[in-house]
Amino acid sequence: xxxxxxxxxxxxxxxxxxxxxxxxxxxxxxxxxxxxxxxxxxxxxxxxxxxxxxxxxxxxxxxxxxxxxxxxxxxxxxxxxxxxxxxxxxxxxxxxxxxxxxxxxxxxxxxxxxxxxxxxxxxxxxxxxxxxxxxxxxxxxxxxxxxxxxxxxxxxxxxxxxxxxxxxxxxxxxxxxxxxxxxxxxxxxxxxxxxxxxxxxxxxxxxxxxxxxxxxxxxxxxxxxxxxxxxxxxxxxxxxxxxxxxxxxxxxxxxxxxxxxxxxxxxxxxxxxxxxxxxxxxxxxxxxxxxxxxxxxx
Amino acid sequence: xxxxxxxxxxxxxxxxxxxxxxxxxxxxxxxxxxxxxxxxxxxxxxxxxxxxxxxxxxxxxxxxxxxxxxxxxxxxxxxxxxxxxxxxxxxxxxxxxxxxxxxxxxxxxxxxxxxxxxxxxxxxxxxxxxxxxxxxxxxxxxxxxxxxxxxxxxxxxxxxxxxxxxxxxxxxxxxxxxxxxxxxxxxxxxxxxxxxxxxxxxxxxxxxxxxxxxxxxxxxxxxxxxxxxxxxxxxxxxxxxxxxxxxxxxxxxxxxxxxxxxxxxxxxxxxxxxxxxxxxxxxxxxxxxxxxxxxxxxxxxxxxxxxxxxxxxxxxxxxxxxxxxxxxxxxxxxxxxxxxxxxxxxxxxxxxxxxxxxxxxxxxxxxxxxxxxxxxxxxxxxxxxxxxxx
Numbered sequence: 001x002x003x004x005x006x007x008x009x010x011x012x013x014x015x016x017x018x019x020x021x022x023x024x025x026x027x028x029x030x031x032x033x034x035x036x037x038x039x040x041x042x043x044x045x046x047x048x049x050x051x052x053x054x055x056x057x058x059x060x061x062x063x064x065x066x067x068x069x070x071x072x073x074x075x076x077x078x079x080x081x082x083x084x085x086x087x088x089x090x091x092x093x094x095x096x097x098x099x100x101x102x103x104x105x106x107x108x109x110x111x112x113x114x115x116x117x118x119x120x121x122x123x124x125x126x127x128x129x130x131x132x133x134x135x136x137x138x139x140x141x142x143x144x145x146x147x148x149x150x151x152x153x154x155x156x157x158x159x160x161x162x163x164x165x166x167x168x169x170x171x172x173x174x175x176x177x178x179x180x181x182x183x184x185x186x187x188x189x190x191x192x193x194x195x196x197x198x199x200x201x202x203x204x205x206x207x208x209x210x211x212x213x214x215x216x217x218x219x220x221x222x223x224x225x226x227x228x229x230x231x232x233x234x235x236x237x238x239x240x241x242x243x244x245x246x247x248x249x250x251x252x253x254x255x256x257x258x259x260x261x262x263x264x265x266x267x268x269x270x271x272x273x274x275x276x277x278x279x280x281x282x283x284x285x286x287x288x289x290x291x292x293x294x295x296x297x298x
Numbered sequence: 299x300x301x302x303x304x305x306x307x308x309x310x311x312x313x314x315x316x317x318x319x320x321x322x323x324x325x326x327x328x329x330x331x332x333x334x335x336x337x338x339x340x341x342x343x344x345x346x347x348x349x350x351x352x353x354x355x356x357x358x359x360x361x362x363x364x365x366x367x368x369x370x371x372x373x374x375x376x377x378x379x380x381x382x383x384x385x386x387x388x389x390x391x392x393x394x395x396x397x398x399x400x401x402x403x404x405x406x407x408x409x410x411x412x413x414x415x416x417x418x419x420x421x422x423x424x425x426x427x428x429x430x431x432x433x434x435x436x437x438x439x440x441x442x443x444x445x446x447x448x449x450x451x452x453x454x455x456x457x458x459x460x461x462x463x464x465x466x467x468x469x470x471x472x473x474x475x476x477x478x479x480x481x482x483x484x485x486x487x488x489x490x491x492x493x494x495x496x497x498x499x500x501x502x503x504x505x506x507x508x509x510x511x512x513x514x515x516x517x518x519x520x521x522x523x524x525x526x527x528x529x530x531x532x533x534x535x536x537x538x539x540x541x542x543x544x545x546x547x548x549x550x551x552x553x554x555x556x557x558x559x560x561x562x563x564x565x566x567x568x569x570x571x572x573x574x575x576x577x578x579x580x581x582x583x584x585x586x587x588x589x590x591x592x593x594x595x596x597x598x599x600x601x602x603x604x605x606x607x608x609x610x611x612x613x614x615x616x617x618x619x620x621x622x623x624x625x626x627x628x629x630x631x632x633x634x635x636x637x638x639x640x641x642x643x644x645x646x647x648x649x650x651x652x653x654x655x656x657x658x659x660x661x662x663x664x665x666x667x668x669x670x671x672x673x674x675x676x677x678x679x680x681x682x683x684x685x686x687x688x
Contacts, residue, residue: 076358077366
C-alpha cells in the first residue's frame, strides 16, 4: 500500500478540530492529491473556524474565506482571474460543508456549475450544522436527532429524507461528479485526482462522520465511515460527462450489512432503540436503502 | 478627449473600460442594466480585455469580484437598490479584506412598494460597510469619478472598495454631452493594477479572510478606520492630479455661491443641478442663498462645517429617510457641528422619494416659505410635496 499522506502536510497540525474529526482526515487526503499549486476556497464552517484563527493558519497553500453562502462564487472569480492573468496549472479547490453546499450555498454552487468554471468543489457532508451546534440541514438523514430536529412524542427526529446532492450536481451536466468517504481513501484520492484533471466543474460529495454531532466515540470515525458504505447508506459512485447512464459504482460491498449496524453505534439514532425499539422506523430506513441499492445494482 | 452625447450608464461603462479591469461580474437590475450590457459588448468585440462573469445574483457578483481581486486583478461590478441590499453582508467583507473593488450604484428606491425610480436609501444603507462613496451630479462626473475612484481605492494608504453612485433615470437614462478622456491620458493617470499585500499565489501562500477573535478584531476595524482617514488626503491629491491632466476640478464638498449666503442648501446627486438653477433665480429676487453639494460622503467630508458655518440656516435636502428619525444627510451633517458654539440653524427636508421629481418650485417653496416657518417652529424634519402630509 502506498503512503497516503506526503511528508509535508499541506494542512498543518495544531488546528482546533475535535478529536476524531472526519474533516481533518478528508482535507489532508484531498490536499495531498491537489498539491502545492492549489488555491483553497472555504465557506464559513467548522473547517474554516478551526484552521484560520488569526494570526495563525493551518494552510500551507493560498487560502481564502469570504462568507457562508458564496464559496462557489468566490471560486468562480478566482478561476477567471487566473485565466486573465495567464496563470496555468493552478487548481481551484472549494471545500464546503453540507450547510454551505446543500442549503445556503446552493444557488452559488448551481451558478458555478452552469458557467462551467474550472473548480473542484468538495462537499464535506457531516449531515448537520455542526459548527453552530448540531442543527438540522437538508443533508440530515431521516430520523436523525439534531438540536433542531429533536425526537419527542410528536417527532421521530428529522422528518424528511436527505437531499440527493450528487444527483442534483449530475443534472447540471458537468464533467465529473463523485461520492467518497474517508474509509475508502484510495477511491477518494483517485476521484480527487480525476476531478482536478477536468476542464470544467467537478463535484465530490464526501461523507465525513462527526463524532461530536453523531454522538460516537472519536476513535470510531473511520469505522462509521466504512459502515456507511457496507450497509448501503452511502454509495460510492462516479459519473462522467453529466450522464446518469455512465454512473459507475466504484466500491461494492461484498455482502450488504443491515442498516442497524450503522445506526446503533451513533447516539443520534438512539431513540430508535430505546426506551422502546422503533422497528417500524428501522424497517422504513432499511426499505429505503434496499430500493436505492437496487437502483445502483448493489 | 472627445465630446460625446451619452447617458449616465454609458458614462460609467466607458469610464470602467478606460480603467482596464480584468474581471467584471454583474447581474442585471433596473436601472443599472445598461452598464453590464455595454461592458459585455466591449469584451465581446475585443475593446476590453477582461473576463465577464454572468453571475446568478448580486450576492455572487460581489463575491466573484472578491475572489478575482484577491487573486490579483482589477475588478468591477454594477448594481442598484435590491441588488445592493442583497450584497449587504458581502460589502463589509470586501472592505474588511481591504480589496479595492470599484462598483457603480444606480440610486433606486427600496421595496415595498416596489419602485424602480430614484432615491438614495439604497446606498445610504451601506454607509457603514467601509466603502468609499462618491455621488455624481451628472454623467460627466460619473465617468470622471469612476476613473478617480480606482486610483483612490488602490492607493496603498487606502486599499478600500469604492462606490460611484448615480441617480436612477435622472442620470442613468439621461443623455448628456460628456468629455470622454482619451485612453492615453487615462493610462498615464491610472497605471496597471498591482496588488500590494493580499493576493492568492501558490509561490507565496497566505490566508485571506481569517477568523478574528476579540483579541484582534478591533485592530482590524481600527486599521480600516485609519485607511478612511488616509483616504481624505489621498482624495484631495487624486482630485488635484486629475485636474492637471483632464482640466476638471473636483472637491469633496462643492460650493456654489456660499461665501455670502444666509441660507445654504445642502444635497447630493442630480438634484444639485436643479439646486444651482434655483440659487441663481432666488438670488435675482435678492435672497442670499447658496448650495453645498456633497460629492464624497465616505469618508465623511468634514469640510462641510467650514463652508457652511457662517450661514443662518443650513437646509439639508434628503432624498432618503431613516424612518423614525430624519434624513441620513441631516444626522451626519448636524453631528459634525455638535461641538461648535457658532453654527447655523439646521433644517431638514425630505424630497423626491421613489423618483418623485424635485423641481425648481420645490426649492422656492423650501427657501421662501418653509425656511421662514422653520425659524419659528424648528421642526426636526419636514416632508416636501407629499400628498396629505406636512
